């Protein structure tokens with residue numbers, strides 16, 4: 646499976662981190678961690694921009710985290726136009742910051758910085774896959 650299935654519109658089918666899609670299909674979100682220097686990357690990277698090594702390992706992201714910040718978007722880039730408005734957020738999961746969308750149906754009124762949040766893989770009606778945040782009830 647290629648990277649073309651990721652997100653609402655993917656501009657590439659192959660990357661050095663295609664395993665990310667396989668993990669997502671199995672229900673898990675993964676980052677990569679540089680073994681020599683220990684830096685963790687999300688989105689996953691195959692090459693470390695900190696120490697320039699390429700010895701990275703996959704690390705599973707614990708789906709329970711804390712919301713850091715969020716905003717409502719009324720303008721969308723190509724491929725996302727029909728989804729606006731939607732809420733974008735940054736959340737932290739065991740020290741790894743993840744940027745993404747909040748599940749449809751939640752608004753900024755349902756959110757507050759520091760609240761518990763989960764991240765879950767989703768499959769859109771057209772078969773594209775991604776992940777979304779959801780506040781913990």
Ligand SMILES: [Zn+2]
Nearest residue numbers: 679682693696
């Ligand atoms: Zn490194």
